[in-house]
Amino acid sequence: MLDSLLCFLYHISPALVTVLLGTYMINKYLMSRSNEASFIDLLLKELDTIRSDSLEYWNNSCEDAQGAQKDALLSQKIKGGIKSASSDLHYYWERYCDEQKTTMNNLMVEVSDACTGGLFESSRKKIDPGRYFLITNAINHVRSNLFRRKL
Amino acid sequence: MRTPQGVVMVTINIGKDFSDTPYGRYPSDSDYCGEIFREKHLVPALKNDEEVIVIIDEAEGYGSSFLDEAFGGLVRERHYNAADLHKKLKIKYKDTDYEMYDTLIWKYIDAAKPRLPKC
Numbered sequence: 577m578l579d580s581l582l583c584f585l586y587h588i589s590p591a592l593v594t595v596l597l598g599t600y601m602i603n604k605y606l607m608s609r610s611n612e613a614s615f616i617d618l619l620l621k622e623l624d625t626i627r628s629d630s631l632e633y634w635n636n637s638c639e640d641a642q643g644a645q646k647d648a649l650l651s652q653k654i655k656g657g658i659k660s661a662s663s664d665l666h667y668y669w670e671r672y673c674d675e676q677k678t679t680m681n682n683l684m685v686e687v688s689d690a691c692t693g694g695l696f697e698s699s700r701k702k703i704d705p706g707r708y709f710l711i712t713n714a715i716n717h718v719r720s721n722l723f724r725r726k727l
Numbered sequence: 728m729r730t731p732q733g734v735v736m737v738t739i740n741i742g743k744d745f746s747d748t749p750y751g752r753y754p755s756d757s758d759y760c761g762e763i764f765r766e767k768h769l770v771p772a773l774k775n776d777e778e779v780i781v782i783i784d785e786a787e788g789y790g791s792s793f794l795d796e797a798f799g800g801l802v803r804e805r806h807y808n809a810a811d812l813h814k815k816l817k818i819k820y821k822d823t824d825y826e827m828y829d830t831l832i833w834k835y836i837d838a839a840k841p842r843l844p845k846c
Contacts, residue, residue, distance in 0.1 A: 651750070651790070659788045663824040685830045692790040697751045 612672050616726045619664055620719060623687075626657040627715045630691040634707040638699065651697050658688050665718070672725070683718045690714040736778035739768050742785025749786055752796040761796025769797065770805060773815060784820035789828050791835075799835030806841045 633650040637643045662684045669680040690710040695701040741749060745768060746759035753762050772779045783789075801807040813836075818829045 655788045655790055662827050666823060681826055681830055684827045685834060688827060688831060689791050693792060696790045696792040698753060698756045698792060
């Protein structure tokens with residue numbers, strides 16, 4: 577009885593080990609993909625916040641005290657948001673992407689230029705609805721790159 | 728200060744020597760704007776030294792408007808040559824989060840065109 581059990585295990589063990597190893601590896605891969613997708617969702621949320629704050633900033637008049645106060649608050653939020661998103665993207669690219677890091681860096685440069693360029697943080701700033709396309713396009717470039725990774 | 732190769736160099740740490748929260752383009756925007764940084768720190772250093780090292784990672788962050796005025800303004804307002812600036816100016820940081828600002832600085836320097844005096 578014991579002999580036949582040992583014989584059975586002897587024959588089945590290679591297949592069993594293969595199945596266990598395969599399950600482990602597939603599980604690890606799926607976990608990694610799931611973590612990556614969650615990370616991408618977080619990054620997309622950060623980018624959405626930068627976009628809405630920037631659009632609000634460039635459509636806000638700083639001619640009265642209330643407007644200037646709102647400008648000061650939004651500009652801090654935008655700068656902080658860009659730095660934080662850049663740092664997170666940096667980590668994401670290092671952790672999950674084999675592509676060159678410069679791709680991500682150039683995309684964030686585009687975002688920073690669009691959101692905080694021109695007369696950003698200047699008392700001469702005027703309402704600039706034209707920046708809408710600049711900001712949206714720059715952020716959409718990053719978003720589409722991230723979506724491509726997620727799908 | 729001289730390097731071992733005999734090159735006269737100066738180091739400007741934006742966070743320590745200027746402000747850890749620089750912002751704005753013109754003096755009317757703030758006392759820590761791009762134009763003041765350019766005129767009080769960068770231009771004298773570029774005039775007197777062969778190599779200027781700018782440490783950027785001790786300030787909290789930058790708006791592109793500050794960087795454009797401070798560094799792009801060297802070409803636009805002070806008529807420095809972008810190729811000479813590539814030789815003389817070194818941007819340093821340890822924190823990799825600041826890589827984006829380094830790229831922006833060179834982008835503004837390379838894109839700037841000297842402004843002609845008004846007739």
